[in-house]
Amino acid sequence: MPHRTAGLFWGAVGVFAFSFSFPMTRLAVMEIDPTLVGLGRAVVAGLLAAVFLAVRRAPIPARALWPRLALVATGVVVGFPLFSSLALRLISSAHGAVITGLLPIATAIMAVLRAGERPSGGFWAAAALGLTAVVGFAIVQGAGRIEAGDGLVFLAVALGALGYAEGGALSRLMGGPQVICWALVLSLPVLLPVMAWRIAAVGWPQAGAASWAGFAYVALISMFLGFFAWYRGLALGGVAQVGQIQLAQPVLTLIWSALLLGEAVSGATLLAAGLVLSSVVLTQMSRVRR
Numbered sequence: 001m002p003h004r005t006a007g008l009f010w011g012a013v014g015v016f017a018f019s020f021s022f023p024m025t026r027l028a029v030m031e032i033d034p035t036l037v038g039l040g041r042a043v044v045a046g047l048l049a050a051v052f053l054a055v056r057r058a059p060i061p062a063r064a065l066w067p068r069l070a071l072v073a074t075g076v077v078v079g080f081p082l083f084s085s086l087a088l089r090l091i092s093s094a095h096g097a098v099i100t101g102l103l104p105i106a107t108a109i110m111a112v113l114r115a116g117e118r119p120s121g122g123f124w125a126a127a128a129l130g131l132t133a134v135v136g137f138a139i140v141q142g143a144g145r146i147e148a149g150d151g152l153v154f155l156a157v158a159l160g161a162l163g164y165a166e167g168g169a170l171s172r173l174m175g176g177p178q179v180i181c182w183a184l185v186l187s188l189p190v191l192l193p194v195m196a197w198r199i200a201a202v203g204w205p206q207a208g209a210a211s212w213a214g215f216a217y218v219a220l221i222s223m224f225l226g227f228f229a230w231y232r233g234l235a236l237g238g239v240a241q242v243g244q245i246q247l248a249q250p251v252l253t254l255i256w257s258a259l260l261l262g263e264a265v266s267g268a269t270l271l272a273a274g275l276v277l278s279s280v281v282l283t284q285m286s287r288v289r290r
């Protein structure tokens with residue numbers, strides 16, 4: 001299978017897995033402290049990653065790669081999960097999902113800075129369509145201003161884009177599973193004490209089965225297995241171009257939010273999601289040079 005086609009396929013698998021993240025996070029934070037959800041999922045995934053690396057007898061990465069793995073950990077292990085969990089205490093899953101439509105264009109910008117990619121002018125024009133739709137949606141929904149929950153999602157998007165671009169570039173050298181696993185293991189010495197302190201402060205969560213199911217999903221799939229497919233796709237097809245597939249994620253998340261959480265999806269939400277989806281098609285028709 002040609003690299004670009006294979007990259008698009010694995011990227012789509014990753015996006016499908018990630019599309020459940022917001023509804024499942026929303027379920028989790030209903031009864032579990034959002035900091036515990038945002039960081040605890042990385043702790044669980046980090047322990048699984050350590051087992052995976054031990055079983056595979058994976059070699060320790062070269063010292064020169066550790067700062068780059070730290071950037072991946074900062075973006076997708078800590079930053080995006082933590083700030084999105086905090087945001088979903090304030091906004092609905094459907095609302096947050098549309099704002100994450102900014103993630104692909106942010107990833108493309110990071111791909112220029114970190115992965116040596118050069119998208120064409122047509123690519124940027126198509127991505128700007130999605131960006132305009134998302135920002136306009138946030139302002140309209142916030143009655144002319146950006147809400148606190150929106151600001152937290154914007155911050156999550158910026159950090160997530162950094163982790164995606166750096167992880168996609170590293171995956172060309174190490175392979176997707178190794179990148180996310182070593183980033184998770186690298187974060188454990190920092191996250192374990194923080195988690196212990198937070199549990200001591202707020203107590204062990206007294207949550208029902210639905211919240212624990214949501215936490216289990218974001219720990220096992222969103223924070224671990226989903227990245228196996230996602231980073232493989234970015235490495236094969238290019239960070240900027242495959243990253244644009246994630247513009248379809250808000251549409252999928254809207255469906256899951258309605259089906260799983262019973263959230264109402266307004267006409268404005270559907271319009272914004274439709275414009276975002278249109279930009280996916282246009283970006284895939286544009287060229288990206290490395």
